[in-house]
Amino acid sequence: MALTRRQFLKWAGATGVGAVVFNGCSVPDEEIRVQSPLELPEDLVTGRDNYYATVSPADGEGLLVRVMEGRAKKVEGNPDYPINGGKHGVRTEGLLQALYHPDRIAQPLTRIAPKVGPFRRMGWPEGLETLKATLEAAEPGSVLIVTPPLRGALAGVVRSFANAYGARAAGFEPIGQAPLRRAVADVFGQQALPDFDISRANYIISFGADFLGTWVAPTRFMRGYGEFRQGHRARGRLVQVETRMSPTAAVADEWVYVNPGTEGRLAMAMAYVIIEDGVPPGGTDRAYTGGGGLGQIADYRPGAVAGAVGLPVERIVELARAFADSSHSPALAIGGGSAGAYSNGAANLRAVYALNHLVGAANRPGGVIYNPAPEGDRVDSLSLREWKDELERMRSGEVKVALIKDANLLYGLPAELDAAGALGNVETVVSFSAFLDETAAAAAVILPGHTPLEEWGSDAPEPGPGYRTAGYQQPVVRRFRDTMAFGDVLLQMGAQLGLEGMPGATMREAVRAEARAAHKTGRGSVRAPTFEEFWKRALERGGWWDASAVARSTSPVRQVAKSVAAPAFFGDARRYPFHLVPFEANALGAGQLSHVPWLQSMPDPMTTVAWSSWVELNPQTAKRMDIAQQDVVLVEASNGRFIRAPVYLNPATPPDVAAVPFGQGHAQFTSFAAGRGANLFDILSSGEERDTGALAWAGTRVRITKTNRRAKLPSLEGPDPAVQLADQPIIYIQRSNGGSGAAH
Amino acid sequence: MVTTPDLDRDLTKRPRERSWGMVVDLDRCTGCQACVIACVAENNIPINDESHYHEGRVMSWIRVERYWEGEFPNVKARFIPLMCQHCENAPCEPVCPVYATYHNNEGLNVQVYNRCVGTRYCANNCPYHARSFNYWEPVWPEDLRHQLNPDVTVRSRGVMEKCTMCVQRIRRATRGRDDVPDGEFAPACVQACPTQTLTFGDLNDKSSRVYELSHDERNYTVLKSLGTAPNVTYLKKVED
Structure with missing residues (x-):
């Protein structure tokens, strides 16, 4: 049939109208959806992503980092x-912004004039040559290497270099854990910090340790x-x-305020009550009495310490009986934080941790879980007492070269010690920091290091999970700036200076050497016939761990908590x-992470304040002093030093x-941290914890104006x-008694 | 490289009906902010500088609120994470003059950025204060732009934004798949939360963990009297 143009137009018109009319009888769902059927931006795929496993040695957390392009x-x-089983803390996310x-310091820098004046840029060949010349010229004994506390491969490299060259290595952290370590060693006979089996405990009493916020892990x-x-x-x-x-106190069932520094005496009084009532099955009182009976701690009967502690006798008895109540078993006692930061900190913590022996919670499920003794090299933090000696050596000219990596002495030592003056007396300060912190700004030469996502390393997390664990750190991206890993610099120096006993030519080799030891055991989470296969799979999983390698050593319980002296303020x-x-x-810790904008912008959980310092005062106290919310007050210590900060009225x-x-x-x-708020170390007294010489950072008294x-x-x-x-x-x-309602 | 690998998919085919939801167990929450920072990193939320706080214009898709009760020594501080509740009867939806916010067929209250003209009616109508308005063009220092998530649009000045339950993760996980095992993926906040306060899943899947928890005896919805029918269920905090 011949189709004319007119006929075609008629039929086409009729068909079109019909299609519209009949389709209108049942509109498909998708046509009335508001949702656009087009690809939304979320549907676009921009490249392929890869996930790389690594670890954050500062936090001890295993990470997966998503990398695209x-x-x-x-x-x-x-x-x-x-350690973290797929979870991460608020600080870990900051690694991205550090990268x-x-x-960031983009390349090596050196002063135009010695020790003063602006920096000029230089290349790595010149930077390494400068470092080599400095080390060749120096008397090895006059060289001090300062780092944060180190574990894993980097600790091995630092120790090997220091030993072979003849330098000294010193760890620095503003708030150390020396009293905790001492208490753990004394009470449990363990060298490694223990794990706490929180998930299987029925009752936990914690003294000073903000373990759900900032403490340890x-x-x-x-x-x-x-x-x-x-x-x-x-x-x-x-x-x-x-x-x-x-x-931690906010989410606790009970928050018990005691007078500062009396935590140990409260623990002693609790022990007295428990021993007097009869030590629960499986427990022992030897840590308190040494087998000599209750008379050994007679000075700590509740009536004798209640006044100093600031709690009624009945309350102390109630706490003790609740802890020892068999229906609460397993019960766990944890101590740390401010409780260990007074002049009597270690004694406080010994009295606290010994409670675990009373209820049989030492190395038992739901209690304190021992970790195997640390393997490999470590660089531990020096105590404040030891740092005072180091500063004296700097002032006397005994220290001529300081190699400093991420240890901000000029910020984190009490200002009354004048670390800046001491460091200014050191002939050559070389910084390896990735950022221009206060200490790096006082350096003559800066050889900037990588950030954690760019470098090789390994970690033996502390506390471990109760068994031997090694985390492997790998670069997940290529270096973003013209930087070099601190470990690689030391290894190169070692090679150029002809030092023997270095653990490899590169940090990667040093980590592989550690991994070889794990491979040779033939046990653990990764097993493979060849080392290369083991290495590949261990890197994919982020490390290697051996659940069978648990702590073997248990020592008899000694009398370690016989007395707790009053704190000195x-x-x-x-x-x-x-x-x-x-x-x-x-989020910011003790100032080590203040340069990260994300972490600066995270509200403090209790006050919701960000980007700032503040002074928390009791509202009634403030009212008596005619101080209102956001009034700026002067906080002055007995050393004559002061800071200013606005008040947060905290009920x-x-x-x-x-x-x-x-x-x-x-x-x-960095621009995100400088000139913001007040540095508490400016006013802290440099008083020490008696047993360990650690900074007694909670022992300073102040007046408020x-x-x-x-x-x-x-x-x-x-x-x-x-x-x-x-x-x-x-x-x-x-x-918990079955009632329910709104919280008002 | 930008690719759209499945543009030729059958757009008329309706996926299996899901209803994405979340449960927040207040008895587990410690207020640690891990969820907040994970959300910021995943969703390209601008850095809240000090002025944002001073002006009350903090951009956050999830926040942890802290409420005081009493005074020393009888005092309590309680935490609650709050995000878009993805209400079935969302007060924000009917007031949007340009359909920039609507309810999708998977139970999500969705914001279409390129429709939004910035009336802020939706934020006015949200009883949970879950919406953030871009009063400024978001600015990152040049180098920090490298960290931006390419799966998530950077919103421009004048646009409203809020929690999407990480819709980009939902799409990646469910693209072309009718059955995704419960717990196979999670929004960034849920993934990070160390105490497992947050649980995410399909409320239409009666075998899912989120369904089970949402029927726990401690369940409640925030501001229930408003009748918004949220897809986020809270579990009461337990106290003596």
Whole structure:
């Protein structure tokens, strides 16, 4: 049939109209959806992503880093890694911004004129030649290598270099764990920090340790805490004894305020009650009595210490009986943080940890889990007492060359020690930091190091999970700036200076040498016929761990908690009426992470303040002093030093306490940290913990004076502390006795 | 390289009905902020500098609120993570004049950035304060742009934004798959949370963990009296 043009147009028109009419009788669902059927931006795929396993030695966490097109995009927990099991803490995410930080030192620098004046850029050949010439010219004994506490391959490289060259290696961390280590060694006979089996405990009493916030390994402890509360067993009970309400105290069933420095005496009194009542089955009182009977600790009967501790006798008895109650078994006692930061810190912690022997919680499920003794080299932190000696050596000219990697002495030592003056007397300071912190700014030469996502390394996490664990750190991206790993610099120097006994030519080789030892055991999470296969698979999994390699050594319980002396405070109580209670900032630590903008912008959990320092005062105390929220006050210590910061009226702050976070007050350390807030180390007394010589950072007394200034606090909740509305609460409470309702 | 690998998929085929939801167990939460920073990193949320706090214009898709109760020594501090509740009866949706916010067929309250004209009616109507408005063009120092997640649009000035339950992760995990095992993937906040306060999954899947927890005896929804029917269920904190 011939089709004319007119006919075609008629039919086409009729068909089109019909299609519209009949289709209109049943509109398909997708046509009335508001959702665009086009590809949304989220559907676009931009390249292929790869995940690389590595570890963060500073946190001990195993990580998976998402990398696309050669750029790291996201840090996540490694689900395989025994420490954090796929989870990560708030600080870990900051590794990304450290990598791409706009203020990173981009290449080696040297002073135009010796020790003064601006830096000029130089290449690595000149930088390494400068370092070599410095080391060749120096008397080896006059060279000091300063790093944070190190474990794993880098510790081996630093130790090997120091030994072969003849230098000394010193670890530095602003808030050390020496009293904790001493207590663990004395009470349990263990060299490695133990793990705490939080998930299987039924009752936990913690003295001063903000273990769900900032203390030791919070991500690991929080994993256990979730199960402790709402796992498959009965809900555990948590009691927190602390001088400031930390996040751990906030979520505890009971927060018990005791007078600062009396935590150990409270533990002794609890022990007295428990021993008097009869030591529970499986427990022993030898740590307190040495087998000599209750008379050994007669000075610590509750009535004798209640006044000093600040608790009624009945309350002490109640706490003791709850801890020893068989229905609460297994019970666990943890101590640390501020409880170990007084002049009597180690004794406090010995008295606390010995409670675990009383209830048979030492190296038992639900209690303190011993870790195998550390293997390989370590660089441990020197105590403050030892650092005072080092500073004297600097002043006397005994130290002529200081090689400093990520140890910010000029920020983190109490200012009254004048570390800047001491370091200024050292002929040549070489910094290996990736950022221009206060100490790097005082260096003559800067040979900038990698950030953790760019370098090889290994970690023996501490505390471990109760068995031998090695995490392998690998570069997940190529170096972003013209930097070189500190370990590689030392290994190159070792080769150029002809030193013997270095663990390899590169950090990668040093890590592989460690991995060979793991491979040879033929046990553990990765087993392979050849080392290369083992290496590949261990890197893929982020490390190697051997659940059969547990702590073997158990020592008889010795009498280690016979007495706890009263704490010495630095400052007269009448002239300096407030206890200064410092605390680590949730995200910034003790100032090591203040350069990371994400971490600066994270609100403090308790006050919701970010980017700033503040002074927490009791509202009633402040009212008596005519101090209002956001008034700037002067916090003055007995050494004549002071800081200024705005007040946060904290209803949980005890009347005679002024709580101030560490972390701010940098003079340098990138545009995100410099000139912000106050550095608490500026006013801290350099008083020491008696047994270990560690900084007694919680022992300073201060006075508070109102100034005529106000400063707006950058906080999430706004100018007034948030309370729930009575008619529209958003947090509901289930009473453990079966009741339920809104929290008002 | 930008590719759109499945543009030729059958766009008329409706996927299996899912209802993505979350459970927040307040008895596990310690207020640690790991969820907050994980969300910031995953979703290209601009850095909240000090001025954002001063002006009350903090950009966050999830925040942890802390409420005081009482005074020393009888004092409590309680934490609650709050994010978009992905309400079935979302007050933000009907007020948007340009359909920039709507409910998709997987239970998500979705924001289409390139439709948004910035009236902020939705934020006014959200009782949970879950929405953040871009008062400024988001700016990152040049080098920090390398960390941006290429799966997530960087929102421009004048656009409203909020929690998507990491829809980019949902799409990656479910593209072309009707059955995704429970727990195979999670939004960034859930993945990071050390205490497992947050649980994510398909509320239509009765075998899922999120379904089981959402029916726990401690369950409640925030501001229930408003009748918003959230897809986020809270479990009460337990106290003496």
